[in-house]
Amino acid sequence: MPSPSERLFFQRRFPLRLAWPVSVLLLFAFVTAATSQDSKPKEAEGPGFENLRVLPSDISQQDLMDIMRFDFVGGLGVRCSHCHVGEEGQSLSQYDLASDDKPAKRKAREMLRMVEAINGVHLAGLDDRAEPAVRVSCETCHRGQTQPRMIQEVIHHTVIQDGVEAGVERFRELREEYYGSHTFDFGRTALTAFARTLIAEQRRAEAIRILELNIELYPDYWYTYRMLFELVMEENPERARRELERAIGLAPEGSVAWLRRSLEEFLAGSE
Ligand code: HEC
Ligand code: HEC
Numbered sequence: 001m002p003s004p005s006e007r008l009f010f011q012r013r014f015p016l017r018l019a020w021p022v023s024v025l026l027l028f029a030f031v032t033a034a035t036s037q038d039s040k041p042k043e044a045e046g047p048g049f050e051n052l053r054v055l056p057s058d059i060s061q062q063d064l065m066d067i068m069r070f071d072f073v074g075g076l077g078v079r080c081s082h083c084h085v086g087e088e089g090q091s092l093s094q095y096d097l098a099s100d101d102k103p104a105k106r107k108a109r110e111m112l113r114m115v116e117a118i119n120g121v122h123l124a125g126l127d128d129r130a131e132p133a134v135r136v137s138c139e140t141c142h143r144g145q146t147q148p149r150m151i152q153e154v155i156h157h158t159v160i161q162d163g164v165e166a167g168v169e170r171f172r173e174l175r176e177e178y179y180g181s182h183t184f185d186f187g188r189t190a191l192t193a194f195a196r197t198l199i200a201e202q203r204r205a206e207a208i209r210i211l212e213l214n215i216e217l218y219p220d221y222w223y224t225y226r227m228l229f230e231l232v233m234e235e236n237p238e239r240a241r242r243e244l245e246r247a248i249g250l251a252p253e254g255s256v257a258w259l260r261r262s263l264e265e266f267l268a269g270s271e
Contacts (some may be wrong), residue, residue, distance in 0.1 A: 050098040054112040072108065075138035076146050077183070083108055104146075111138065144183045151184040152194040159198070164206040168213055188218040192227060204231055222250035226259065229266075237270050 049057070055064065073079065081088050083105040086095030100106055118136045123129070141148040151174065159167035171191075178184050191214035198207040208231050214224045225247035233240040244266065248259045 051100065054109055054116070071138045075142045075144070077142075077144035078104075078146060082146070144181060151186065151190055152197065154184075155194060156197065159203075159206055164209045167206075168209065171213065186217075188214065188221040188224075191217075192221075192224055195227060199231070207231060220250055222247045222252075222255070222259075225250070226262075229262075233266070237266075240266065 048061075049059070049064065052059070055067070068080070072083070076082070079088060080086065080092065080095065083102055084095050084097050085099045085101050086092070086097075100109075115136055115138065123134070123136070151171070154174065155167045155171050158170045174184060175186050179186055184190075191210050195207040195210045195214075198204075198210060208228065211224050211228050211231070214221065215228075218224065225243045229240045229243040229247065232243065241263070244259065244263050248256060248263065251259055
């Protein structure tokens, strides 16, 4: 029994097309894109589906529903009604599944074309590919969210708009909701990476606050203290020394010598 993702149409369909040279494929993709105006009605389709423009018209009910449920609903973390015209709680038979009125459905169709091109043209054209072949699916990027963003990007937006405390609050909410899922990485380096972005933007006070949050969550991660040391060095040498000493106490052996040197230089400089 193949797993649902192995049944994805773009995985079964491409071996056929791949017998064609890439130039033909590209031409085909171009012509398809140019002629498939989403507003144009289409001739009769396979087993009862009225408006398939990317998925094969003879796709079985089972395969289509697997894609809708596992790749689309699961991959994006939404319900059918995110893309299809219909109300939550209504029976599916009352939905207008063929309608293209919702922008999300039209975007999803474009995404299908994109994923086809990635798997069928770009990846397929690589020499010496990994075995078994790695395939891109909706979930590769989306990981259970509609806008595939990293946690840092989500928080960054909040910090810029509403300030660092709002960003901290948003981070806590998202962590509460998504911790343990594949949607966001809440590992110990997520916030140090974010702090680096803030430092590059000259938002030092915000960076300090974010590193303090990381210490609350990962008090044993030495590198956070090392970053703090550098940030507070000028205005608070006393604190800087404490942070660096903490880093030294927690760092793995390989990094201790380097940190000790920083401490010696710092102490020599502040005399
Ligand atoms: C992320 C958006 C998205 C979600 C969520 C989604 N669909 Fe779809 N659905 C599409 C797109 C896009 C098509 C058209 C594909 C094409 O043009 O080849 C489609 C087509 C269909 C069709 C064929 C309609 C026809 O007659 O042409 C059915 C049936 C369907 N979806 C059912 C569902 C069900 C049931 C769910 C919930 C379990 C669902 N879909 C969730 C985007 C979505
Ligand atoms: C290579 C990464 C990538 C893959 C793979 C991918 N997407 Fe997307 N998707 C994006 C990005 C980036 C956006 C945001 C586009 C924007 O609005 O600027 C997006 C946006 C969307 C949206 C609109 C967001 C919303 O609020 O509804 C839908 C729907 C969507 N994708 C569906 C899909 C489906 C279905 C698949 C699989 C067939 C898929 N995507 C595969 C990157 C990807």
